[in-house]
Amino acid sequence: MDIYGIFHLVAKIHHFRYILDNLPSYKTYYFCIVKQKNNNLKTIQTMERKVIIITGASSGIGFSTAEYLAKQGHMVYGAARRVEKMEPLRKSGVTPLKMDVTDEVSVREAIAEVIKQEGRIDVLVNNAGYGSYGAIEDVSLEEARQQFEVNVFGLAAITKEVLPYMRKQKSGRIINVSSMGGRVTTYFGAWYHATKYAVEAFSDALRMEAGEFGIKVSLIEPGGIKTPWGNIAADHLAESAKGGAYEANASKIAEGMRRQYAGNMMSNPIVISKAISRAVNSSCPKTRYLIGFGAKPIVFLHSILPARWFDWIMMHAS
Numbered sequence: 001m002d003i004y005g006i007f008h009l010v011a012k013i014h015h016f017r018y019i020l021d022n023l024p025s026y027k028t029y030y031f032c033i034v035k036q037k038n039n040n041l042k043t044i045q046t047m048e049r050k051v052i053i054i055t056g057a058s059s060g061i062g063f064s065t066a067e068y069l070a071k072q073g074h075m076v077y078g079a080a081r082r083v084e085k086m087e088p089l090r091k092s093g094v095t096p097l098k099m100d101v102t103d104e105v106s107v108r109e110a111i112a113e114v115i116k117q118e119g120r121i122d123v124l125v126n127n128a129g130y131g132s133y134g135a136i137e138d139v140s141l142e143e144a145r146q147q148f149e150v151n152v153f154g155l156a157a158i159t160k161e162v163l164p165y166m167r168k169q170k171s172g173r174i175i176n177v178s179s180m181g182g183r184v185t186t187y188f189g190a191w192y193h194a195t196k197y198a199v200e201a202f203s204d205a206l207r208m209e210a211g212e213f214g215i216k217v218s219l220i221e222p223g224g225i226k227t228p229w230g231n232i233a234a235d236h237l238a239e240s241a242k243g244g245a246y247e248a249n250a251s252k253i254a255e256g257m258r259r260q261y262a263g264n265m266m267s268n269p270i271v272i273s274k275a276i277s278r279a280v281n282s283s284c285p286k287t288r289y290l291i292g293f294g295a296k297p298i299v300f301l302h303s304i305l306p307a308r309w310f311d312w313i314m315m316h317a318s
Helices: 003-021 024-040 061-073 083-092 102-118 142-169 190-213 228-240 247-262 269-283 295-304 307-316
Strands: 049-053 075-078 095-098 121-124 172-177 215-222 288-291
Touching: 049 061, 049 102, 049 142, 049 228, 061 075, 061 083, 061 269, 075 083, 075 102, 083 095, 095 102, 102 142, 121 142, 121 269, 142 172, 142 190, 142 215, 172 190, 190 215, 215 269, 215 295, 228 247, 269 288, 288 295, 295 307
Parallel strands: 049 075, 049 121, 075 095, 121 172, 172 215, 215 288
Antiparallel strands: none
């Protein structure tokens, strides 16, 4: 049995555990049920029109999600540096918004524009980010810092900018797109995983701090998704290892990543878009949505296996 056979074997076992881990507290659960009955709802989902900002909307999960939420009737602002790549989203009702999450002035101006046009911000989806793989020794600290700037500090900058408006409204949703890579670590992914572990901790702290103001925080933890992310990460890995001590293993892993992302195993980005939609529209969103190819079984294996066994699996998964 290959590694993916093992993942699928434990998937059903993990499903029950995942349900238990994601049950809300009895108070929250009671509140949701009472609210459901009082409003004569058959589901806790609501479809109120919301003003939503999605970062990293020029491609992949961000592009798919902006389109999906706009078609539900929400007022969606898709934010990215390359506005021209978001032009096709206009036909779905998305408004492109120029923003560089690593530039605080750019972030401030973009948020001010949304407030000027809409008067409020109901949902922030922090999706902007990238994966730069490479051995710790091979990746320059400049590149490592840049990945933190985009994946962590950029996320923090826009979050800090929208929080005062959400506090004033006494309501809001902040949905941070992390990764199953914020709960497990793969071979040659140290710097990328460090950023995603940081996003997980940041989100947990934010949820506690912002809750009293009616602001709900959720994490999206995608597994393998068919986007350009995989090839970009593989290219960075291969390039960083050239001529170095890790070149042979890095080249092998990079080729395996390209092969996986070229195949049909990875989940379509719409799977993540639907999870984000649930976090946007539910009156009681979950704190975590672990979803996409391999996510649940891999995280489950990480929780039950000895560390060295899991290391071996990760080193041979490609």
